[in-house]
Amino acid sequence: MIKKLLVTGLAVAVTLSVSAAAELTIVQKPIIYDETREKLSLEYLKARYNIEQEKAHIVPKMVVVHWTAIPTLERSFNAFKRPTLPGFRTEIASAGALNVSAHYLIDQDGTVYQLLPNTAFARHVIGLNHTAIGIENVGDGNDNPLTEAQLQANIDLIKKLAAEFDIEYVIGHHEYTLFENHPLFLEVNKNYRTTKSDPGDAFMAKIRLQLGELNLKALP
Ligand SMILES: [Zn+2]
Numbered sequence: 001m002i003k004k005l006l007v008t009g010l011a012v013a014v015t016l017s018v019s020a021a022a023e024l025t026i027v028q029k030p031i032i033y034d035e036t037r038e039k040l041s042l043e044y045l046k047a048r049y050n051i052e053q054e055k056a057h058i059v060p061k062m063v064v065v066h067w068t069a070i071p072t073l074e075r076s077f078n079a080f081k082r083p084t085l086p087g088f089r090t091e092i093a094s095a096g097a098l099n100v101s102a103h104y105l106i107d108q109d110g111t112v113y114q115l116l117p118n119t120a121f122a123r124h125v126i127g128l129n130h131t132a133i134g135i136e137n138v139g140d141g142n143d144n145p146l147t148e149a150q151l152q153a154n155i156d157l158i159k160k161l162a163a164e165f166d167i168e169y170v171i172g173h174h175e176y177t178l179f180e181n182h183p184l185f186l187e188v189n190k191n192y193r194t195t196k197s198d199p200g201d202a203f204m205a206k207i208r209l210q211l212g213e214l215n216l217k218a219l220p
Pocket of ligand 1: 065066124173196198
């Protein structure tokens with residue numbers, strides 16, 4: 001009886017993950033990844049995390065969910081497109097000239113755009129960039145709230161990533177400081193922190209409701 005239940009449970013899990021993967025269309029929309037971005041990424045890894053690597057790749061163990069605080073897809077994309085940080089980002093410029101980016105950008109209609117390969121280095125969360133895949137969502141917490149279509153796309157995308165990588169944590173950007181004393185958190189300067197509100201507790205609670213099958217670790 002127990003054996004039969006286990007087999008049935010497994011069959012259901014496989015069916016779910018296959019259907020989620022089949023329904024999710026990912027549109028390739030690469031940002032510029034040139035020698036400059038690679039060089040600045042390697043410099044960031046060394047300066048912020050004391051990690052010296054030949055290539056600016058990551059070992060994904062975490063997914064970090066964001067909103068862009070920019071109302072349109074194209075303007076959000078353009079914020080990440082170039083390799084160097086624009087001059088107005090003074091609050092994070094001291095930590096390096098590498099521009100911010102993320103691996104995915106999800107529009108308000110739920111369309112998923114991939115900006116970078118999953119294992120490329122991206123600057124999107126202090127302390128955890130060496131291990132975090134970033135998902136940005138077009139929108140904010142005010143005039144352009146995240147949509148139901150974005151919620152479903154985040155859930156489907158995270159399930160797909162978890163099928164490919166050993167994802168232990170799924171967090172909102174606003175939760176990153178909870179990892180300050182965690183072994184994964186490598187930022188060398190304890191004073192280099194930003195205060196983040198994206199994407200908020202309500203959105204993360206709705207995502208987590210649908211990720212039970214992934215057996216994620218609890219936040220520290
Ligand atoms: Zn963010």
